[in-house]
Amino acid sequence: MLHIVNKSPLTSVTLESCLNTATGGDVLLIEDAVYAATRGSAAEAKLQSAMGRFKIHVLMPDLEARGLGDRLAEGVTPVDYSGFVELTVSNKTSQSWL
Amino acid sequence: MSDTKKFMFVNRKAPYGTIYALESLEVVLITAAFDQDVSLVFMDDGVYQLKKGQQTKGIETKNFSPAYRALEGYDIEKLYVEQEALEARGLSEDDLLVDVTVLSRAEMGALMDEQDVVLSF
Amino acid sequence: MKFGIVVNEGPYQHQASDSAYLFAKAAIAAGHEVWRVFFYHDGVNNASRLTEPPQDDRNIVNRWSKLADEHKVDLVVCVAAALRRGIKDENLAAGFRISGLGQLVEAGIQCDRLVTFGD
Numbered sequence: 165m166l167h168i169v170n171k172s173p174l175t176s177v178t179l180e181s182c183l184n185t186a187t188g189g190d191v192l193l194i195e196d197a198v199y200a201a202t203r204g205s206a207a208e209a210k211l212q213s214a215m216g217r218f219k220i221h222v223l224m225p226d227l228e229a230r231g232l233g234d235r236l237a238e239g240v241t242p243v244d245y246s247g248f249v250e251l252t253v254s255n256k257t258s259q260s261w262l
Numbered sequence: 263m264s265d266t267k268k269f270m271f272v273n274r275k276a277p278y279g280t281i282y283a284l285e286s287l288e289v290v291l292i293t294a295a296f297d298q299d300v301s302l303v304f305m306d307d308g309v310y311q312l313k314k315g316q317q318t319k320g321i322e323t324k325n326f327s328p329a330y331r332a333l334e335g336y337d338i339e340k341l342y343v344e345q346e347a348l349e350a351r352g353l354s355e356d357d358l359l360v361d362v363t364v365l366s367r368a369e370m371g372a373l374m375d376e377q378d379v380v381l382s383f
Numbered sequence: 384m385k386f387g388i389v390v391n392e393g394p395y396q397h398q399a400s401d402s403a404y405l406f407a408k409a410a411i412a413a414g415h416e417v418w419r420v421f422f423y424h425d426g427v428n429n430a431s432r433l434t435e436p437p438q439d440d441r442n443i444v445n446r447w448s449k450l451a452d453e454h455k456v457d458l459v460v461c462v463a464a465a466l467r468r469g470i471k472d473e474n475l476a477a478g479f480r481i482s483g484l485g486q487l488v489e490a491g492i493q494c495d496r497l498v499t500f501g502d
Contacts (some may be wrong), residue, residue: 267491292488362482
């Protein structure tokens with residue numbers, strides 16, 4: 165299953181809820197959730213510890229728009245919009261954690 | 263329509279602060295009318311949607327919480343509430359206005375994996 | 384593959400509508416079909432023909448209309464949400480139509496994938 169998160173991990177519990185509840189699979193960070201995937205962010209450790217169960221992807225156009233395109237955290241896979249589409253194809257279901 | 267899919271509605275937002283809880287309920291009722299397999303999940307602040315005793319007169323807004331009790335009449339009986347979310351809010355099953363199945367986070371995650379369509383508002 | 388997309392937020396206020404549009408475009412570019420986009424909650428404001436953004440900004444409403452025209456995407460606006468927010472046939476942009484929530488459920492049933500964008 166593909167889990168799509170769009171909230172900053174510093175203002176919302178959404179990413180935490182997703183990582184604590186979902187059994188595994190792909191997580192895609194878009195919009196303000198991309199801040200979680202940056203080196204030195206307080207959320208980075210949480211993301212790293214979830215990597216055993218999840219494959220974490222980040223939507224690069226959203227990261228680049230926010231001036232953090234060069235701070236991608238280790239272990240996170242960068243994708244563009246076509247990569248986003250591929251993730252929705254390879255997973256039977258997607259859940260947007262709004 | 264003959265195809266039946268498993269639809270899950272994930273409610274993670276409190277009522278009244280935003281309209282999502284109310285409009286989610288409307289989709290749930292329509293989905294049931296299409297004879298689909300419907301589950302409702304309440305997590306995070308979404309559990310507040312089911313709190314007993316909502317009094318909305320003072321905010322001049324319709325109290326839509328009785329509608330959760332009417333779901334049974336539409337054969338919507340799969341209501342799941344996350345245990346950890348209740349506990350974090352000082353609530354228990356007795357505080358809820360309708361019968362639910364309380365699940366642990368892990369059970370909730372497993373239930374999500376079984377769905378065909380997951381909608382969250 | 385046949386895609387359905389749900390948009391829950393209005394244009395210009397939240398990124399959801401932009402993300403949904405870029406996703407739809409990428410899906411079509413990859414050879415998929417975007418069968419229907421369903422606009423719900425404040426998302427119905429994506430359908431207002433009266434929208435006039437500044438010239439140096441993207442025109443979100445026209446962008447949707449163009450997508451519908453060029454790729455036969457069915458743009459459906461939820462009637463109850465639309466009426467609550469003053470979106471009616473008389474101010475509906477090209478390519479959009481107003482209909483019931485059943486259209487959202489139908490997209491869930493008919494499409495191979497349903498992807499939601501919101502707040």
